[in-house]
Amino acid sequence: GAGVSQTPSNKVTEKGKYVELRCDPISGHTALYWYRQSLGQGPEFLIYFQGTGAADDSGLPNDRFFAVRPEGSVSTLKIQRTERGDSAVYLCASSLKGTGEETQYFGPGTRLLVL
Amino acid sequence: KNQVEQSPQSLIILEGKNCTLQCNYTVSPFSNLRWYKQDTGRGPVSLTIMTFSENTKSNGRYTATLDADTKQSSLHITASQLSDSASYICVVTCDSNYQLIWGAGTKLIIKP
Numbered sequence: 001g002a003g004v005s006q007t008p009s010n011k012v013t014e015k016g017k018y019v020e021l022r023c024d025p026i027s028g029h030t031a032l033y034w035y036r037q038s039l040g041q042g043p044e045f046l047i048y049f050q051g052t053g054a055a056d057d058s059g060l061p062n063d064r065f066f067a068v069r070p071e072g073s074v075s076t077l078k079i080q081r082t083e084r085g086d087s088a089v090y091l092c093a094s095s096l097k098g099t100g101e102e103t104q105y106f107g108p109g110t111r112l113l114v115l
Numbered sequence: 116k117n118q119v120e121q122s123p124q125s126l127i128i129l130e131g132k133n134c135t136l137q138c139n140y141t142v143s144p145f146s147n148l149r150w151y152k153q154d155t156g157r158g159p160v161s162l163t164i165m166t167f168s169e170n171t172k173s174n175g176r177y178t179a180t181l182d183a184d185t186k187q188s189s190l191h192i193t194a195s196q197l198s199d200s201a202s203y204i205c206v207v208t209c210d211s212n213y214q215l216i217w218g219a220g221t222k223l224i225i226k227p
Contacts, residue, residue: 004158042119042204042217043159056214091158100146100208101166104215106158 002026004107006092012113013082021077021110023092029105031098032075034067035091037109043091049075050098082114117142119207119218127224132195136221138188138205146210150179150190153202153220162190162203192223200225 005024013019025032030051035043045059049069057067064082069075079086089111093104119140128134140148147166151159163172163179165188172179176193192199202220209216 040219040222042206042219044217045214048214093158100210101164103149103161103164106160108156108158 004092004094004105006090006107006110008110009108010111010113012115014115015082015084017082017114019079019082019112021079021090021112023075023077023094023107025073025075025092025094026105027073029094029096030072031095031102031104032069033093033095033104034075034077035093037089037091046077048098055098079112082112084114087112087114117207117209117216119205119216121203121205121218121221123221124219125222125224127226128195130195130197130225130227133191133193134195134223136190136192136203136205136223138190138218140186140188140205140207140216140218142186142207142209142216144210145183145186146208148179148181148188149206149208149215150177150188151204151206153204155201159204195225197225197227199223 007022032049034046037043048056052072064080067077089109091109093106095102095104122137149164150162153159165181178191204220205218207216
């Protein structure tokens with residue numbers, strides 16, 4: 001595709017519910033990143049995929065958060081038993097190979113509100 | 116601890132004026148430094164990238180500088196336009212891995 005796309009653009013859920021956020025990276029990009037951004041803050045790293053595998057999931061805050069990328073393209077971030085503190089913008093980015101010199105291209109984000 | 120600090124937190128200037136945003140970092144080992152522009156409700160977009168050996172990089176009306184000795188960077192915006200209103204985020208890549216260390220950003224508002 002022309003750019004990174006994310007769906008839904010907005011998600012409102014109730015505390016305790018399960019949500020899934022989807023990311024479609026730029027075609028051909030092997031590296032995919034998930035970030036979380038709170039108001040007035042820079043993005044906070046969550047997880048990095050190289051192909052189908054999670055190369056680094058050290059940023060996931062706890063075991064309620066999980067992400068998959070089964071075919072090395074689309075990725076889904078899954079949040080179980082949502083809490084109000086999970087409310088944030090969840091950003092996805094992709095890059096061609098995942099080296100430190102590459103630019104990461106970001107999607108528009110999914111705004112999650114947990115009531 | 117790897118950190119990136121930006122100042123000011125927010126800035127309001129009149130259209131047509133110049134401004135300079137600051138970034139200090141304590142990231143080691145250093146790989147590169149980027150400035151991103153993030154419009155409200157959008158994902159960040161890369162403006163410039165500088166490696167250790169580069170001390171200035173321009174992208175239109177945006178000019179970034181890097182002093183690797185003092186670990187400081189600045190982003191200078193010339194002849195500001197209303198469309199420059201956004202958050203500007205400084206990001207430093209740690210050379211030992213791919214991870215980006217993000218600043219909190221400077222929120223810039225351009226008034227007509």
